[in-house]
Each structure stands twice: as structure tokens, then as C-alpha cells.
Amino acid sequence: MNRRLIIAGATILTLASVFVSLFLFRPPKPVVDIKGESLITIANLGSDILDVKITNTLFTAWVAMALLLAFWLFATRRKEMVPTGLQNLAEAIIEAILNFVTGIAGEKNGRRFFPLIATFFIYIAFANWLSLTPLFNAIGVFEPLGAEEKEYHSRAIVFKDGAVSLIMPGAEAVEPKADLKPCETLAGEDKLHCEENAREVAIEEAAHDKVGKGEKVGILAPYLRGISTDLMTTLSFAIMSAVFVEYWGISSLGLFRYTSKFFNVRRMLRGIISFNIGEFFNGFIEAMVGVLELVAEFARLISFSFRLFGNMLAGEILLLVMTFLVPLVPVIVVIFYLLEMFVGAIQAFVFGALTLVFAVLAVSHHGPEEHAEDGHH
Amino acid sequence: MFVPLLEIGDPALKYIGAALAIGFGSVGPGLAIGNLVGKAMEALGRNPDAQPVIQTNMILGIAFAEAIAIYALVVAIMIGFVF
Numbered sequence: 001m002n003r004r005l006i007i008a009g010a011t012i013l014t015l016a017s018v019f020v021s022l023f024l025f026r027p028p029k030p031v032v033d034i035k036g037e038s039l040i041t042i043a044n045l046g047s048d049i050l051d052v053k054i055t056n057t058l059f060t061a062w063v064a065m066a067l068l069l070a071f072w073l074f075a076t077r078r079k080e081m082v083p084t085g086l087q088n089l090a091e092a093i094i095e096a097i098l099n100f101v102t103g104i105a106g107e108k109n110g111r112r113f114f115p116l117i118a119t120f121f122i123y124i125a126f127a128n129w130l131s132l133t134p135l136f137n138a139i140g141v142f143e144p145l146g147a148e149e150k151e152y153h154s155r156a157i158v159f160k161d162g163a164v165s166l167i168m169p170g171a172e173a174v175e176p177k178a179d180l181k182p183c184e185t186l187a188g189e190d191k192l193h194c195e196e197n198a199r200e201v202a203i204e205e206a207a208h209d210k211v212g213k214g215e216k217v218g219i220l221a222p223y224l225r226g227i228s229t230d231l232m233t234t235l236s237f238a239i240m241s242a243v244f245v246e247y248w249g250i251s252s253l254g255l256f257r258y259t260s261k262f263f264n265v266r267r268m269l270r271g272i273i274s275f276n277i278g279e280f281f282n283g284f285i286e287a288m289v290g291v292l293e294l295v296a297e298f299a300r301l302i303s304f305s306f307r308l309f310g311n312m313l314a315g316e317i318l319l320l321v322m323t324f325l326v327p328l329v330p331v332i333v334v335i336f337y338l339l340e341m342f343v344g345a346i347q348a349f350v351f352g353a354l355t356l357v358f359a360v361l362a363v364s365h366h367g368p369e370e371h372a373e374d375g376h377h
Numbered sequence: 378m379f380v381p382l383l384e385i386g387d388p389a390l391k392y393i394g395a396a397l398a399i400g401f402g403s404v405g406p407g408l409a410i411g412n413l414v415g416k417a418m419e420a421l422g423r424n425p426d427a428q429p430v431i432q433t434n435m436i437l438g439i440a441f442a443e444a445i446a447i448y449a450l451v452v453a454i455m456i457g458f459v460f
Contacts, residue, residue: 100433104433303444306444306447306448306451307440307443307444307447309451310444310447310448310450310451311443311447313451313454314447314450314454317454346436346440347440349436350436350437350440353433353436353437354437354440357437
């Protein structure tokens, strides 16, 4: 009876806290932005794609690099035969990764692959964990909401005047909803102008309703943002990984033998020369398999970059949603923080391990063709 | 008279689309991950000494299967927030 009372009380308390938190601490909408916000534009070339700019994810990547560099320099400053303290930690990390790599790729190739794999693992894991620290996504510069930035409209927030802003629970979210109906009959340039005007009117109306003195409507471009939540970062990791895998494949098999995996027409040509239909058909299938392998090589880039990006972006959204769903029961957020730490490390491990597996595949002789030739002779 | 609940171009369709994308997109990976872990556990039961190898390969396989769910999630997020 007593226990039931406690359970009922806890339930009511939880529901009440959710109720109170939803109505008293109305949070801004979670920030979901696929590309990193630019902090400094270096060269303005007129287009959003061509502009050279320092985004917040790039800045964060530099911060992570500096911290890692400082750690490794500090840990290996005074090397001793019997390691203690930080050197011990550094050696343990390196040894664990080296054992894993040589276990899969063998001693010789493993030592060759090790630097890249270890860099991927340590850097991605560290950057992912770094993005769980408090300053991320919270402190940034105010960006006034322009009419042309329609994708930002759902994240407009009322800001106090000042350069540095902080998302606080209780900061009010406004949603300028532009009425684009009258523009539908127009076309081309006129339509764009009409839509822009409608958005400006909507921002002004929203500002008029909710904004007091010394406040304005805009969005927050945070200084620090998790690097893996920007597709550009993960894509560049994937390109690095692909370039190294191809390099290792070519350097250990030779250019001709390595590319013969993709342009595998030898058997087909043999079938044509000897007028053997069956041989030609088998050779044709082999050539098509080679084409498929070539396609898979490029599809790898996409799956590499989207796996890391999707996981970390989903994690960030999950944390934001959980934070703003039950701000008065922080235990729930802590559980998800632990989950995100696990996911961050696992994704870093997967990135390194997949690069390793593909590298091993690239340097190994491809068996089926040899077997087919053996069977033929 | 029959009044359609939703018309083509209704913004609500966007959210239904996002829900369908992640909902259907996670069925396959869910089955795949369940199958993978089940088989890995079977293998562990038969051969407990091979635990590190099995575990590594299992996590790699899960990552492959999970990537498909992540594609669906990215599509859903894009439908929901970007477009």
C-alpha cells in the first residue's frame, strides 16, 4: 500500500513537472541546420556554394585539433621506459589501436595502415565527445533574420541586443509565417520579389507582436558546433579514407593489376577472339561485376559520410528534444548523454574499422578471377 | 458531400511523409540487426573463445545495417526541417 502511494506520487510529480516545464519554460525550437553557419566570410564570390568562409564546424575542428595536439605533446614530453600518468594513457590508447589494426591487417600492412586508422579513431571520437560539452550550440553570434533566408524561418528567436547571445530556457521562439498565396499567380523575377516582400512583412509582424524594447528577431550562429553534424566534415573524412585506400591498393598491387578489378574485360575479349559464346557471356558478367565494384567504390563515399553525419545529427537532435521535453528531470538527459558518448565512440570505431577493412580488401589479391582461370586451364 | 481530409500540397502531408520515411526505413535495419546479434550470440555460445573477433565483426555488421536506417532518418529530417 505504501509503495503504491510512492509510485503514484512519483508519477503525479513527473507529470506535473512536465506540465510545468512545458508551460512555464517554453524553450526555443531545437536547432536543425544541415550546413554549418558561417562565422567569417573570407572571400565573397557571389554564390552560397563558392564563398570561402570559416564555418563554426571548421572552427570547432581546429579547436579539437589543438586540444588533441596539446594532449599528445604533453603526454609524450618526457618519455620514460616505465610509463606513468599521461604517457601511460597515451601508450594504452596507441597499443590498443595497434593491436586491433595488426590483428585484422597483419603485421606488415597493419603498421602501414595504422597512422590513418588511429587518426580517424582518436580524432572522431574526441571531436564527438567534445561536442557534448556545455558551451556547444549555446553561445554564438546574433544573425538578423533576412527575408532571403527562408530555411531559417522556423528557428527565429527573440534576442536581447548585444553581440554574444545565449540560448536560455525561456527565450521565446517566434515563427514568422509568410503568406505566399498571392504570389502564386506571378512568375519568374516578380514571384521572387513578391515572396521576399511577404517574408519581410511576416518578420515585421512577428517582431511587432512579440519583441519588446532592445530586442530583435534573429537566429543564433553558435561559435562551437559538433564537427560531425556538418556533412562537409564527414564527406572530407570519407574522401581522405577513399584516397588512402586507393593509394594503398595501387601501391601494393601496381596500377594495372589494381584497376583490372574494375575493368575486367580480359575473359570477354578472349571469348570474342575464340568465337565462344559461353565464354563471352561469362566474361560479360565478370565485366559487369567490375563495373558494379567501381560504383560501390563511389557509393562507399556516400555511406561513409552519411553514417557518421546521420548518427551525430540524430544524437544532437535527440539531446535537444530531451532537454527541452523534460527540463526539470535532468536524469533523463544524463541517460541520453551516456548513450551519445557510446554512440560517438562506436561511430569513430566503425569509421576507422571500415577504412581498415576496405584497405585490406584493396591490397589483397582478388581470388575469384584466379580461380576461374585455374578452372579453365 | 465528400470533403477530402487532405489536399495535395497540404503542409501536413510533409510530416506524414517524414513519418513514413523513418517508419518504413527502420523496419529492414531492425530485422537485420536482430538477426545479426542473434547469430552472433549463437556463435558466442558455440565458441566463447572467439569473443573479440565475433564482437568486432558484429559491430561492423550492425554499422552497415544501421546505415540504412540512418539514410531514412536523414531523409526524414530533411523532409521535416529543411524543405
